Structure formats: structure tokens, C-alpha cells
Amino acid sequence: MNNVKFDIVHSLSGIKADDWNSLNNGHTVTSYEFLAALEETQNVGEQSGWLPSHLIATSNERLVGAAPLYIKTHSYGEYIFDWAWADAYHRSGLDYYPKLVSAVPFTPTTGPRLLAADAEIKNALANATLSFAKDNQLSSFHCLYPEIGDLLVWKNAGCLLRKSIQFHWTNQNYENFTHYLSSMKSAKRKKIKQERKRLIDNDLSFKIISGDQACEDEWEFFYDCYQHTYAIRGSSPYLNFNFFLELKNKIGKNTLLIIASQSGERVASALNILSNDTILGRYWGAKAYIPGLHFETCYYQTIEYAIKHGYKKFEGGAQGEHKLSRGLEGVETNSAHWLAHPQFSDAVGNFLDREGAAIGEYHENLTTRTPFKNL
Incomplete structure (x- = not known):
């Protein structure tokens, strides 16, 4: 480790894509292209409250490790909620922001946060991350959705661990969607069939197309739908069309891209990310309200595609117990947190102990409500 050098870079532009991706194990949303796209289109940057501050490790001028880091001035776009912690700091006359975050902006999916092939370099990256937070007098550090294999690395570096719940679908070697439905209890299976038939009866059709084959007009329609989801709530989307x-x-x-049409007129769209053997359900929107359209566009069409093309998992994201009856199951996800203030760190640690017990009970409860037959 004596010849390994650590640096902070505020842009990926000075790093070669192949060097970064060689450490990434094929994960799409932590790829050079995905993270650089966020920077190049100014969705992250100082003006957005996500200042790229990536940690890189080099040995003999060769990239041997990296951690995607951002200095943040707010807690939007994270999906692991620490607003109550920020409020407690504020009420105590302390500054919670800026803070340091290791995450994929606006993307709540588990993946590598310590990009390195060598375990020793991973440990060094974690320690260097916390040193950077301390040296720059940042209130805290938060690693969101790390791989489970790296949790001990963060714990050994001094972080508190936190659990949360998401809803994922797992491919049990299904031959087709009918085979998938046959694994469900009769009432659940009947409901899904009715939902799908109702859409067919209302002249709904669906087009699934790889993003590189979709024309710009189809991407524009998707974005129209995506931003409409925010507009009806009086807010702006996190991500721009560029x-x-x-x-x-x-x-x-x-x-x-999944595009839904009714009687030949496009009405809704969803965008999924393909990452190794997993499909990440990410963005969706509709120009009209049609009962059952959301479930079909975001879940059933994606699950059917996953079965046909051999994907092992579909991540449907956080929140929404309605996903249970569609065949997605509750799974535990993780985060790691370090707070500079000793008293607040102790208080948060006590809170996480209680919260973790509650999450465990909630997860256990979810497993009793599965739509699948008892094997």
C-alpha cells in the first residue's frame, strides 16, 4: 500500500472510461458513462447541491480504486431519509450541511461503492473517505445502498449500519408469464389476469424497445411522461432531457423503453436500466390516468421481458406495499453512516438499533403476505 496514492477529483473527465469500468464489475449505474452523463448534463454539480468529489486511488499512475463521492448541501434524491437528523442538528444550532455521500445520484439501487479488486484497497478507500470528511469539517458521511459484502468494511472504518426495505422480483426459472402466474395463489393470480385483460379490452398495447434502437421522438415522449409525473405534484424532475x-x-x-398506447395514441412510458443479470425499474410517467396502467407498464411488462430474456432479478424500488400482490417481495437493503459529532453519533446509533429491530419485524411480516403458494 506504500505506493498507492489517494486524490479527490471533482469531475470524471480526467479519468479514462476503461480504467474506471475495469473496477466496476459491469454495473450500469456506477459505470463511467452513467456517472459522467450526470456531470456533463449538469444534473450534478455545485449548482445542484451534488458536488462531485470522487476519491481515486492510483499506483504507478494506474487506477486501482475509486469511490463515487458527492459533497451535498441537501438530502434530496437519496431515498435513505435523514431529514430528521438534519432537523435535530438545526434545532441544536449545528450545521448538518454540507455532508459527504457515496451514492449514485437519484438512483436507489444496490451496487458497488468501493470500486477495487483488492480487499486492502477497499479498506483504504473507506478510511480515506472518512479522513476526507473529517479534514474538510463535513458533518457526516453516508454510503447509500452499498453491496452487502462491503458492509463490514464500512463498519470497521467507523460507520453505523442502517437497514431499509425495497421490493424486488426474483426469477425462479420461469418459462413464461403464465408459468410465473401459476406459482401464485388462486386469488392473486386471478386478479392479475383480470387487470391485464381489462387493459386489452380497452385497446391498450405495449412496445418494448432497446434504448439504442429507440428514435429521439420516442425518448422525447418518455421524457414528457416522466416530467408530467413531477408536474402534477407541482415540482420539477431531478433529471433533464439531455x-x-x-x-x-x-x-x-x-x-x-416501454411505451403504452391506447387505440394507437401513446399514453405512458417507463424506462428500465439493464445491469448484468438485473433490471432496474427507474422512471415512469403517464399522460392519462387509466386503471391498472402503472402496474402493467412498470411491472408486468418488465417481468415478462425478464423471463423471456433470462434476467434473474427486477428491482422495483422502495415504498409501495401494493407491489407485494404483483409478485415483488420485500428485501433488506443497507446503508452506512458516520457522524462527526460524538453525542449525535451516539443518539443516531441508538435510533438505528431501534429502527433496525422494527425493520426486521416489518420484513418478517412482509414474508407472511407473499402472493405465492406455500411450497
Whole structure:
């Protein structure tokens, strides 16, 4: 480790894509192309409250490790909620922001946060991350959705561990969607069949197309739907259209557009990310409310595609117990946290102990509500 040098870079532009990706094990959303697209289209940057501050490790001028890091001035776009912690700091006259985060902005999916092939370098990256937070007097550090194999690394570096719940679908070697439905209890199976038939009776049809094959007009329609989801709530989308165009141009083959039409007129769209053996359900929107359209566009079409093309998992994201009856099951996800203030660190640690017990009970409860037959 004596010849390993650590540096902070505020842009990926000075790093070669192949060097970064050689450490990434094929994960799409931590790929150079995905993270660089966020920077190049100004969805992250100082003006957005996500200042790239990536930690890189080099040995003999060769990249041997990296951690995607951001200095943040807010807690939006994280999906692991620490607003109550920020409020407690504020009420005590302390600054919670800026803070340091290791995450994929606006993307709540588990993946590598310590990019390195060598375990010793992973440990060094974790320690260097916390040193950077301390040296720059940042209130805290938060690693969101790390791989489970790296949790001990963060714990040994001094972090508190936190659990949360997401809903994922697992492919049990299904031959087709009918085979998948046959694994469900009769009432659940009947409900899904009725939902799908109702849409067919209302002249709904669906087009699934790889992002690199979709034309710009189809991407524009998707974005129209995506931003409409925010507009009806009086807010603006996190991501601009240029970001999605970058995805199309750089890693379009790892994206999957689903477009729903009624009587030939497009009404809704979803965008999934393909990452190794997993499909990440990420963005969706509809121009019209049609009962059952969300479930079909975001879940059933994706599950059917996953079965046909041999994907092992579909991540449906956080929140929404309605996903249970569609065949997605509750799974535990993780995060790691370090707070500089000793008293607050102790208080948060006590809170996480209680929260973790509650999450465990909740997860256990979810397993009793599965739509699948008892084997």
C-alpha cells in the first residue's frame, strides 16, 4: 500500500472510461458513462447541491480504486431519509450541511461503492473517505445502498449500519408469464389476469424497445411522461432531457423503453436500466390516468421481458406495499453512516438499533403476505 496514492477529483473527465469500468464489475449505474452523463448534463454539480468529489486511488499512475463521492448541501434524491437528523442538528444550532455521500445520484439501487479488486484497497478507500470528511469539517458521511459484502468494511472504518426495505422480483426459472402466474395463489393470480385483460379490452398495447434502437421522438415522449409525473405534484424532475439523450448515445443498449398506447395514441412510458443479470425499474410517467396502467407498464411488462430474456432479478424500488400482490417481495437493503459529532453519533446509533429491530419485524411480516403458494 506504500505506493498507492489517494486524490479527490471533482469531475470524471480526467479519468479514462476503461480504467474506471475495469473496477466496476459491469454495473450500469456506477459505470463511467452513467456517472459522467450526470456531470456533463449538469444534473450534478455545485449548482445542484451534488458536488462531485470522487476519491481515486492510483499506483504507478494506474487506477486501482475509486469511490463515487458527492459533497451535498441537501438530502434530496437519496431515498435513505435523514431529514430528521438534519432537523435535530438545526434545532441544536449545528450545521448538518454540507455532508459527504457515496451514492449514485437519484438512483436507489444496490451496487458497488468501493470500486477495487483488492480487499486492502477497499479498506483504504473507506478510511480515506472518512479522513476526507473529517479534514474538510463535513458533518457526516453516508454510503447509500452499498453491496452487502462491503458492509463490514464500512463498519470497521467507523460507520453505523442502517437497514431499509425495497421490493424486488426474483426469477425462479420461469418459462413464461403464465408459468410465473401459476406459482401464485388462486386469488392473486386471478386478479392479475383480470387487470391485464381489462387493459386489452380497452385497446391498450405495449412496445418494448432497446434504448439504442429507440428514435429521439420516442425518448422525447418518455421524457414528457416522466416530467408530467413531477408536474402534477407541482415540482420539477431531478433529471433533464439531455441526460437521457446521453444514456441513449453512450449506453443505450443497457436501457429499455416501454411505451403504452391506447387505440394507437401513446399514453405512458417507463424506462428500465439493464445491469448484468438485473433490471432496474427507474422512471415512469403517464399522460392519462387509466386503471391498472402503472402496474402493467412498470411491472408486468418488465417481468415478462425478464423471463423471456433470462434476467434473474427486477428491482422495483422502495415504498409501495401494493407491489407485494404483483409478485415483488420485500428485501433488506443497507446503508452506512458516520457522524462527526460524538453525542449525535451516539443518539443516531441508538435510533438505528431501534429502527433496525422494527425493520426486521416489518420484513418478517412482509414474508407472511407473499402472493405465492406455500411450497
